[in-house]
Amino acid sequence: MTKIKTQLSAISNTIKEAEKQANKPANSVRLLAVSKTKPAALIRSSFEAGQHCFGENYLQEALTKIAALSDLNIEWHFIGPIQSNKTKDIATHFDWVQSVDRLKIAQRLSNQRPTNLNKLNVCIQVNIDNEASKSGIAPDEIIDFAHQLALFDNILLRGLMIIPVKTNDTELQRQSFIRAKKLFTELSAIYPSVDTLSMGMTADMAIAIREGSTMVRIGTALFGQRDSVQKQ
Numbered sequence: 290m291t292k293i294k295t296q297l298s299a300i301s302n303t304i305k306e307a308e309k310q311a312n313k314p315a316n317s318v319r320l321l322a323v324s325k326t327k328p329a330a331l332i333r334s335s336f337e338a339g340q341h342c343f344g345e346n347y348l349q350e351a352l353t354k355i356a357a358l359s360d361l362n363i364e365w366h367f368i369g370p371i372q373s374n375k376t377k378d379i380a381t382h383f384d385w386v387q388s389v390d391r392l393k394i395a396q397r398l399s400n401q402r403p404t405n406l407n408k409l410n411v412c413i414q415v416n417i418d419n420e421a422s423k424s425g426i427a428p429d430e431i432i433d434f435a436h437q438l439a440l441f442d443n444i445l446l447r448g449l450m451i452i453p454v455k456t457n458d459t460e461l462q463r464q465s466f467i468r469a470k471k472l473f474t475e476l477s478a479i480y481p482s483v484d485t486l487s488m489g490m491t492a493d494m495a496i497a498i499r500e501g502s503t504m505v506r507i508g509t510a511l512f513g514q515r516d517s518v519q520k521q
């Protein structure tokens with residue numbers, strides 16, 4: 290087996306185990322491979338090993354890779370901060386945007402989504418711990434924000450994306466995940482298109498799944514440490 294095949298199967302075992310513990314059906318939690326800073330060739334070999342959705346944070350870097358891999362049927366997720374002058378490229382080249390937290394950005398994504406493509410799938414990024422310096426909508430503003438998003442024609446609300454506070458206190462993290470799950474349940478009762486609770490990264494994927502995640506975003510455990518933080 291190639292290294293990437295080994296890593297993929299290790300992660301899929303972790304996911305299966307957590308699904309079992311959470312009494313969820315097997316394969317109900319999706320794996321998003323976070324490939325920021327990693328080369329297109331590695332994405333290609335992951336695809337060949339069976340991984341079909343990838344997440345990117347930095348637009349310029351992502352566009353280069355998307356072009357290099359255009360012969361593959363990859364589902365691309367944008368998961369980084371969004372500047373308004375970048376929305377056209379994001380709306381054109383991605384299938385999902387998980388980091389929507391401003392109305393103006395959502396409106397631009399909708400207006401700029403090419404009409405020959407399916408609606409752009411979006412998640413609302415939630416600032417689940419109300420951290421001062423963190424992106425995301427405050428938990429008590431999500432429903433209002435979702436009502437506004439529903440007015441835009443070319444985006445489809447799929448769920449919530451959360452990044453909990455950085456801490457070694459797993460109980461604190463669990464509480465964040467539990468609150469996120471509750472918000473997700475409320476939102477999906479109003480909007481049937483909402484089916485995705487994106488939470489859990491390398492360090493906390495098992496606990497996130499046990500508390501209701503439907504999609505984990507994994508970089509380090511799959512591709513190894515990121516040695517450079519790339520900026521656009």
Ligand SMILES: *Cc1c(COP(=O)(O)O)cnc(C)c1O
Pocket residue numbers: 323325346368369452490491492506507508509510
């Ligand atoms: C980088 C990143 C990840 C992946 O984190 P790892 O700890 O490497 O698994 C997940 N989500 C977001 C939003 C990221 O920016």
